[in-house]
Amino acid sequence: MRKLGPHSVLVSLLAIPLAFGCSGGGDDSSAAPDANQDVVSVTCPGAPAATFVTSGFAYSPTTATVSVGDIVEFHPGTGHDVNDANNAFHVGLGGDACFQFMAADSYTFHCSIHNFEGTLNVQ
Numbered sequence: 001m002r003k004l005g006p007h008s009v010l011v012s013l014l015a016i017p018l019a020f021g022c023s024g025g026g027d028d029s030s031a032a033p034d035a036n037q038d039v040v041s042v043t044c045p046g047a048p049a050a051t052f053v054t055s056g057f058a059y060s061p062t063t064a065t066v067s068v069g070d071i072v073e074f075h076p077g078t079g080h081d082v083n084d085a086n087n088a089f090h091v092g093l094g095g096d097a098c099f100q101f102m103a104a105d106s107y108t109f110h111c112s113i114h115n116f117e118g119t120l121n122v123q
């Protein structure tokens with residue numbers, strides 16, 4: 001875990017509603033408050049709107065498009081992780097987490113180990 005900066009108190013308050021459901025790796029101290037409201041960590045449902053896994057050295061699918069309010073699962077597999085470019089969400093190495101996307105946006109994320117990228121479009 002990273003050392004918490006001056007915004008850590010605010011981030012912690014915003015993160016309280018995210019404490020339920022499967023943990024996606026905790027709150028990033030550098031995450032913007034908006035991102036925490038737009039992306040909510042939730043328990044994985046039986047049928048997420050989209051599921052990203054890793055196949056070879058790429059996310060599969062590479063790009064997915066879902067609707068506002070949809071839940072997306074990220075299951076990067078052993079040796080890979082998921083890091084949103086703006087720290088809106090994060091899944092640790094080998095993790096499996098679900099997030100509900102509450103605002104229309106385009107999210108680019110990457111594996112910190114191998115740098116391959118994926119894109120999630122929320123519309």
Ligand SMILES: [Cu+2]
Pocket residue numbers: 079080081111112113114115
């Ligand atoms: Cu990787």
